[in-house]
Amino acid sequence: MLKWLLILWPSFMVAVVAEFVFFTIIDPQQLYLFGEPVAYSKIATWSIGFFALWALGAASSLLTVFLLPPAKR
Numbered sequence: 001m002l003k004w005l006l007i008l009w010p011s012f013m014v015a016v017v018a019e020f021v022f023f024t025i026i027d028p029q030q031l032y033l034f035g036e037p038v039a040y041s042k043i044a045t046w047s048i049g050f051f052a053l054w055a056l057g058a059a060s061s062l063l064t065v066f067l068l069p070p071a072k073r
Helices: 002-025 042-067
Strands: none
Touching: 002 042
């Protein structure tokens, strides 16, 4: 359980900051996906973006945990 907390909490914090920076610069209504404008509301776009950024942060943290050397007992 502690390992998952060590993975998900930092990735959550990174997603919060990344979401703030990304959507401060880019308006959700001006995004394009596969050449078509995004048809979702601003809240839906922010939510999808947040969870995507959280997943990327979690993948990064998970990779770090798996690449750590085993603890000596």
